[in-house]
Amino acid sequence: MTKFLFFSGKGGVGKTSLSCATAVMLANQGAKTLLVTTDPASNLGDVFGQEVSLDAKEVQGVANLFVQEINPHEALQSYKDRALAPLKALFPDDVVKAAEEKMNGPCTEEVATFDQFIACMHQPDYDWVIFDTAPTGHTLRLLELPSSWSLHIEESAKGSGQTCIGSVDALSASKEQYDNAIRALADPETTTFVFVTQPAQLSMDEMVRSSIELRKLSISNQVAIVNGVIPVDEREHPYSSRRWKKQEPHINELAKHFAGKIGYMPLYADEVKGIAMLKQVGRDLEDAIAL
Ligand SMILES: Nc1ncnc2c1ncn2[C@@H]1O[C@H](COP(=O)(O)OP(=O)(O)O)[C@@H](O)[C@H]1O
Ligand SMILES: [Mg+2]
Incomplete structure (x- = not known):
């Protein structure tokens, strides 16, 4: 059965670095691993030094590792293409254009992105699927969608076939996949949420808040990495030593406010980039926290 890891945290704390290092570590252990970024400002390509796209691609130099990028703009486009195709066959251009304009809102983009995200969770030939997620607030909103969403799909399928943004046929993930995704997210055997934080007030506050929010959504398998x-x-x-004196009280404080396991990762002299560095960080991560 596929296991999921979700990396969450404020921008710049090290989500991409640590999700990449984790992916390299698991792949090196022999697990077939897929790393998916849903961050609109993704730099996965930069970290691995190769092009990343919506189709999963094998990483050169790491056996068993595949990477994939969900780009919100591309997700929206392919969603629109699917939704509009049947209209194009039946209606004149101006009608199709009017329909397309209705689909240009942020809601449609979010739904289209989330739809691809759900589809990514259903790739049974992987042992691990790791999500390098978008920043926390956004991710949480997406996670709140599925329960009402799946209802929406069900009702739409019975009735007009219209969701708020287009026809159900335009969704690439099925209702069954949405239901499975909700179940998988709430199952601690299947899903682990990894909060990445700096040893600093702001990112730790946000982490503690997100952790509580997730617990409300029944997502309780959470670990924290102080990076x-x-x-x-x-x-x-x-x-x-001055930096350490600033970090230490925050580190002590977190242990009082976070119930799950906490791992600590060092500040490296270099950026986390390239396979050799990722392997090193992956080994440190393995010592810091058992996932
Ligand atoms: N432990 C670390 N030591 C040194 N540099 C780090 C460490 N973790 C991350 N970085 C660097 O910090 C920057 C931001 O990290 P990144 O993983 O892209 O954050 P996020 O994905 O959360 O926005 C990158 O340049 C990365 O190489
Ligand atoms: Mg990132």
């Missing part, structure tokens, strides 16, 4: 901690042997150094 960018000054390494032990650097803490006496005059420059980094």
